[in-house]
Amino acid sequence: MALTLKQQLSSPGGILKFLVKYNTIFIFILLVIFSALISDVFFTSVNLSNLLKQVSGIGIISIGMLIVILTGGIDLSVGSMVALLAVTFAILINIFIAPVAILLTIAIGFGLGSISGYLVAYQKMAPFVATLALMTIARGMGFIYSKGSPVTFTTVGGQFMSDFANNSTLGIPNIAIVFFLIVIMAMVMLRYNVFGRLIIAIGSNEEASRLSGIKVNKYKFLVYAISGALAATAAIIVASRTNLGSPNMGMAWELDAIAAVVIGGASLNGGRGTAINTLMGVLILGLIGNILNLLNVPSYPQQVVKGAIIIFAVLLQRFESK
Amino acid sequence: MKNSEYEYRLEMTGISKSFGVVSVLKNVNLKVKKGEIHALLGENGAGKSTLIKILSGVHQKDSGSVVLDGTEITPKNTHQGQILGINVVYQELSLVNDLSVAENIYLHKLGANKTWMNWKGLIQDAQELLDSLGFKIDASVKVKQLSIVQKQVVEIAKAISEDTKVLVLDEPTTVFDPNDIQKLFKILFKLKAQGVSIIYISHHLDEVFTIADAVTVLRDGVDTGSMPIAETDKDGVIRLMIGRELKDLYPKRDVKIGDVPVFEVKNLTAKDTMVHNVSFNVKPGEVLGIAGLGGSGRTETAKLIFGADKKKSGTLILEGEEIKTNSPVDAAGYQIGFVSEDRKEEGVFLPLSIRRNISVTSFDSISSKLGFINIEHEYKKVLNLIEKLNIKTPNSEVDVKNLSGGNQQKVALAKWLSIDSKVIFIDEPTRGVDVGAKIEIYNLINEVAKKGVGVVVISSDMPEIMGISDRILVMHEGTLYGELKKEQFSEENILRYSIGEPLKAI
Numbered sequence: 001m002a003l004t005l006k007q008q009l010s011s012p013g014g015i016l017k018f019l020v021k022y023n024t025i026f027i028f029i030l031l032v033i034f035s036a037l038i039s040d041v042f043f044t045s046v047n048l049s050n051l052l053k054q055v056s057g058i059g060i061i062s063i064g065m066l067i068v069i070l071t072g073g074i075d076l077s078v079g080s081m082v083a084l085l086a087v088t089f090a091i092l093i094n095i096f097i098a099p100v101a102i103l104l105t106i107a108i109g110f111g112l113g114s115i116s117g118y119l120v121a122y123q124k125m126a127p128f129v130a131t132l133a134l135m136t137i138a139r140g141m142g143f144i145y146s147k148g149s150p151v152t153f154t155t156v157g158g159q160f161m162s163d164f165a166n167n168s169t170l171g172i173p174n175i176a177i178v179f180f181l182i183v184i185m186a187m188v189m190l191r192y193n194v195f196g197r198l199i200i201a202i203g204s205n206e207e208a209s210r211l212s213g214i215k216v217n218k219y220k221f222l223v224y225a226i227s228g229a230l231a232a233t234a235a236i237i238v239a240s241r242t243n244l245g246s247p248n249m250g251m252a253w254e255l256d257a258i259a260a261v262v263i264g265g266a267s268l269n270g271g272r273g274t275a276i277n278t279l280m281g282v283l284i285l286g287l288i289g290n291i292l293n294l295l296n297v298p299s300y301p302q303q304v305v306k307g308a309i310i311i312f313a314v315l316l317q318r319f320e321s322k
Numbered sequence: 323m324k325n326s327e328y329e330y331r332l333e334m335t336g337i338s339k340s341f342g343v344v345s346v347l348k349n350v351n352l353k354v355k356k357g358e359i360h361a362l363l364g365e366n367g368a369g370k371s372t373l374i375k376i377l378s379g380v381h382q383k384d385s386g387s388v389v390l391d392g393t394e395i396t397p398k399n400t401h402q403g404q405i406l407g408i409n410v411v412y413q414e415l416s417l418v419n420d421l422s423v424a425e426n427i428y429l430h431k432l433g434a435n436k437t438w439m440n441w442k443g444l445i446q447d448a449q450e451l452l453d454s455l456g457f458k459i460d461a462s463v464k465v466k467q468l469s470i471v472q473k474q475v476v477e478i479a480k481a482i483s484e485d486t487k488v489l490v491l492d493e494p495t496t497v498f499d500p501n502d503i504q505k506l507f508k509i510l511f512k513l514k515a516q517g518v519s520i521i522y523i524s525h526h527l528d529e530v531f532t533i534a535d536a537v538t539v540l541r542d543g544v545d546t547g548s549m550p551i552a553e554t555d556k557d558g559v560i561r562l563m564i565g566r567e568l569k570d571l572y573p574k575r576d577v578k579i580g581d582v583p584v585f586e587v588k589n590l591t592a593k594d595t596m597v598h599n600v601s602f603n604v605k606p607g608e609v610l611g612i613a614g615l616g617g618s619g620r621t622e623t624a625k626l627i628f629g630a631d632k633k634k635s636g637t638l639i640l641e642g643e644e645i646k647t648n649s650p651v652d653a654a655g656y657q658i659g660f661v662s663e664d665r666k667e668e669g670v671f672l673p674l675s676i677r678r679n680i681s682v683t684s685f686d687s688i689s690s691k692l693g694f695i696n697i698e699h700e701y702k703k704v705l706n707l708i709e710k711l712n713i714k715t716p717n718s719e720v721d722v723k724n725l726s727g728g729n730q731q732k733v734a735l736a737k738w739l740s741i742d743s744k745v746i747f748i749d750e751p752t753r754g755v756d757v758g759a760k761i762e763i764y765n766l767i768n769e770v771a772k773k774g775v776g777v778v779v780i781s782s783d784m785p786e787i788m789g790i791s792d793r794i795l796v797m798h799e800g801t802l803y804g805e806l807k808k809e810q811f812s813e814e815n816i817l818r819y820s821i822g823e824p825l826k827a828i
């Protein structure tokens with residue numbers, strides 16, 4: 001509705017509605033205030049930049065997850081893909097100069113994603129099943145290529161990548177800049193590009209899309225391929241941060257990515273969700289981890305809190321859609 | 323029960339309702355007697371469905387009272403409504419596609435008092451119910467295999483049960499052919515004789531004047547009148563509905579029809595449906611009607627041409643050249659359009675805004691090579707269409723699911739009628755659209771035809787198809803049975819061909 005902010009606030013129940021509508025941003029702000037009050041380390045630049053570095057990898061695959069979920073699908077393979085592609089990148093950076101290694105890794109990610117895309121779009125396989133299979137395959141291949149142990153960067157190119165990944169520009173970590181750029185690109189594509197419009201249309205009514213002459217299969221294929229390419233980008237970032245590619249990387253990241261997208265208000269049935277809200281979802285999850293770490297809460301209770309937050313966020317959204 | 327104590331079985335008094343800041347019902351009254359068929363009329367968006375949903379418990383009223391058999395009721399959900407004896411056939415189908423017909427019919431009763439179901443008995447009961455209604459439907463098949471007409475019958479079957487006190491039908495006949503309508507009327511008369519009160523919503527005034535005992539009219543959320551049907555006539559209710567007189571439902575056309583067909587179909591036969599040996603052509607500027615009974619293969623023929631169903635054999639010729647349409651993408655590429663009769667499942671995107679719905683087919687004209695959309699252009703185009711089709715909405719950003727049924731239909735049409743086509747197939751163009759808005763749609767169809775497009779209209783509404791077509795093809799059992807020229811148009815002739823009989827010799 002094109003009501004102005006003022007109208008929304010003044011209509012009966014307006015403030016509540018407003019808060020519910022923008023609940024992810026609202027939760028995020030609350031969490032920031034809460035964190036700042038509870039810990040004096042929180043608002044230090046070291047902590048904030050650490051936080052951003054920690055969320056960037058998962059953030060990037062969350063964007064891929066978002067576009068897949070918008071079509072009504074799901075991509076369970078992204079976590080394992082990060083592992084396989086991190087190993088791949090570590091091997092490649094020891095052979096080729098950095099730009100070539102980067103491009104090759106992204107191309108391989110795109111190719112692996114295309115396999116899921118092909119199975120879902122053209123073989124009509126359920127997304128859950130196709131990407132579950134890919135998840136197992138990618139994890140296994142990561143172990144095979146790395147022979148079970150991490151592959152370290154050894155060349156100048158590797159050093160360059162590691163410097164890039166650990167440095168900041170204007171106070172913002174470089175890898176967070178990459179993440180933010182990807183978020184902005186996704187925002188623009190979803191709002192102003194035909195691609196975004198069509199995948200949302202497909203997610204909200206596939207049959208109507210087909211009968212509107214939309215190339216449904218092509219777009220369903222593409223979202224998985226793009227998710228693969230974004231998994232590759234995340235893999236390059238996390239490998240460069242630690243100077244190595246390990247087959248144990250990205251463990252259960254697909255679940256965090258799904259959580260971030262869902263906290264961001266997207267519907268798992270497809271057709272609803274935005275990049276900015278997914279960004280909020282990623283930051284909220286990261287923030288919770290960060291505060292709990294600052295408060296020295298051990299990792300198992302952390303998981304319980306995370307789970308509770310997911311339930312809370314989704315309950316709020318159900319209220320909104322009424 | 324001493325129902326006779328009360329003059330009215332159902333009294334809704336002073337009902338008001340708003341959604342957010344939009345006030346939809348203002349102080350509305352509706353009073354229905356026992357064993358009465360009461361028509362509820364009004365333009366698209368007047369508030370008919372909302373009033374019904376308040377009665378049944380889908381929505382909660384802001385103020386007013388609902389009294390059933392002398393007791394005030396406030397159902398909080400549809401389940402409570404059903405227990406009170408209020409059953410509704412909603413405007414939009416709400417069946418579970420993956421369950422069987424029988425399960426759907428008894429869905430609200432499943433598990434009510436027993437833990438274990440007797441499946442065989444369930445299917446048998448459902449079959450008996452369907453047979454008694456006079457429609458041929460297999461109770462054991464899944465709902466997704468049914469045609470839209472059959473789905474509508476299942477909805478009606480679902481709403482009929484022994485303890486119904488008030489039965490509401492919200493535009494039940496929009497997909498029915500005259501035969502089906504007669505069957506429905508028979509059912510309604512039987513229920514009426516049993517003392518059931520029936521609220522009947524329809525935009526087909528002929529139907530209303532055939533079966534209703536009384537009528538209540540809404541306009542913009544206000545009731546503008548309520549009277550026994552004998553005290554009014556069609557013009558009378560139209561005046562109450564739209565506040566003015568209505569002339570010439572079917573606008574005059576002076577379109578020059580071309581000589582050379584723009585589109586031709588030869589011996590088209592389907593792989594999976596009963597459509598066979600269909601041959602016809604349509605000329606530029608021509609409005610070609612396709613009539614026939616429900617299930618005669620009209621929709622299937624259009625879907626076949628559009629590439630949505632698989633073909634076995636046959637040739638399509640567009641502007642003199644043979645084309646192949648193996649998918650809707652191919653068809654759309656050749657500028658062939660198709661508006662589905664099933665707007666909820668196949669026509670609109672309910673969770674998306676009007677703007678996003680309409681522009682989905684027209685990105686070629688409003689976006690750059692790289693796919694970036696010219697938003698200003700998009701708004702202009704969409705707002706223009708909203709105005710032209712008189713879509714009742716505060717703005718273009720409202721989700722289509724929040725529009726009234728008839729306004730959703732206009733969105734589905736706008737999507738295709740706003741782009742350049744060579745041939746366009748429109749299946750039930752005015753399904754659920756009010757009398758006034760029908761004229762807008764007919765005008766738009768004429769405008770499209772004027773551009774030299776071949777327009778093929780499928781319709782079960784006899785006066786409509788005769789009113790707007792230049793020529794009518796009649797289908798019977800999967801193939802074209804006959805063709806009627808303008809001077810041969812009559813309900814009798816269409817019906818004869820529909821049931822596979824030759825015309826009477828003159």
Ligand SMILES: Nc1ncnc2c1ncn2[C@@H]1O[C@H](COP(=O)(O)OP(=O)(O)OP(=O)(O)O)[C@@H](O)[C@H]1O
Pocket residue numbers: 341344346364365366367368369370371372373413714715723724725726727728729754756
């Ligand atoms: N959930 C909702 N949220 C906001 N607006 C709504 C909602 N449901 C209905 N409306 C609005 O209420 C008005 C009345 O709608 P309603 O569906 O009752 O009309 P109707 O008389 O049944 O029309 P039609 O003949 O087209 O079915 C419309 O303007 C519609 O846009």
Ligand SMILES: [Mg+2]
Pocket residue numbers: 370371372413492726727728
């Ligand atoms: Mg309605």
